[in-house]
Amino acid sequence: MPPELPASALYASPALGRLWKKVHLARSPFVIRSGVRRLYIHPAPVLRKLLSGKAYHWIALGCADGLKESLLSRKIPAPTSFHAADTNPTLARMAALRLRAPVKSWSRIDLTSQRLPSSISHLPRPWLVTLFGVLPNLDALPLLQSLHRSMKPGDLLLFSANLAPGKSGLVGARKVLPQYDNPLTRRWLATAALRYRPRLPKGHLEFGVFPDPRQNSLARIEARWISGRRRIVVFSSRRPTPTQVESWVRKVHLWILGRFIEPHREEGIWLVAR
Numbered sequence: 001m002p003p004e005l006p007a008s009a010l011y012a013s014p015a016l017g018r019l020w021k022k023v024h025l026a027r028s029p030f031v032i033r034s035g036v037r038r039l040y041i042h043p044a045p046v047l048r049k050l051l052s053g054k055a056y057h058w059i060a061l062g063c064a065d066g067l068k069e070s071l072l073s074r075k076i077p078a079p080t081s082f083h084a085a086d087t088n089p090t091l092a093r094m095a096a097l098r099l100r101a102p103v104k105s106w107s108r109i110d111l112t113s114q115r116l117p118s119s120i121s122h123l124p125r126p127w128l129v130t131l132f133g134v135l136p137n138l139d140a141l142p143l144l145q146s147l148h149r150s151m152k153p154g155d156l157l158l159f160s161a162n163l164a165p166g167k168s169g170l171v172g173a174r175k176v177l178p179q180y181d182n183p184l185t186r187r188w189l190a191t192a193a194l195r196y197r198p199r200l201p202k203g204h205l206e207f208g209v210f211p212d213p214r215q216n217s218l219a220r221i222e223a224r225w226i227s228g229r230r231r232i233v234v235f236s237s238r239r240p241t242p243t244q245v246e247s248w249v250r251k252v253h254l255w256i257l258g259r260f261i262e263p264h265r266e267e268g269i270w271l272v273a274r
């Protein structure tokens, strides 16, 4: 199993955050396909039913600058407070500025920790937690487990997953590989690799689709740093099928309240509760 850079190493500095944003604006299906943008407002009717009349608190995890949250916020009742948390606090601050709520805050967070930090876990309930675009980069089971531990009955979690279209994860992931293997994404990832400390040996990037080292049947798009015979995973994007996503949800004892999948079946959103 080749060693891996933590996902946060690709986003944490202001410069890398800006480079990621360039890639996002040029290549992200959310920006270039209206069907994917619509996906992010599909949960609105069910959320309106669940949230209307409630003084709820919105916690946006790994939200970057909050573009997706902002789109959804126009279709659901306003929260009493909005908290944006990301490994990149500059982006989290932008998200908090973008959203409308009487009380707003932001923080740096490490979503690979076992629990949410007390600055978040002490926020009043009920919560609407959103987790958009994060599961591809991080190990899904530990993250969902940690959220389950932090949530209480009445809290809601709305998360997105990048899916492998079709029945076979590996075949589906190969179809979407060009979304990643392109000059702009290479520039972002190569910059992150060159800035990483301790320094990586001289090398170059290669993209491919591999089985996830922790779940063999799960397809993972990887960008690997190749240096002689050494391989270091710089970037990975997990591409589960909807069945795999739902098996994670069941494993961590969360309940599925809603599932929304965009027409190309490359991205889906699940609404779950404790």
Ligand SMILES: C[S@@+](CC[C@H](N)C(=O)[O-])C[C@H]1O[C@@H](n2cnc3c(N)ncnc32)[C@H](O)[C@@H]1O
Binding pocket: 007, 008, 011, 012, 061, 062, 063, 064, 065, 068, 085, 086, 087, 088, 091, 109, 110, 111, 112, 131, 132, 133, 134, 137
């Ligand atoms: C692919 S981007 C998605 C951003 C945004 N939510 C969206 O869907 O467009 C992944 C986000 O997760 C954040 N992230 C990556 N690793 C993280 C970690 N360990 N803890 C907290 N946030 C992390 C990044 O800073 C980035 O904003």
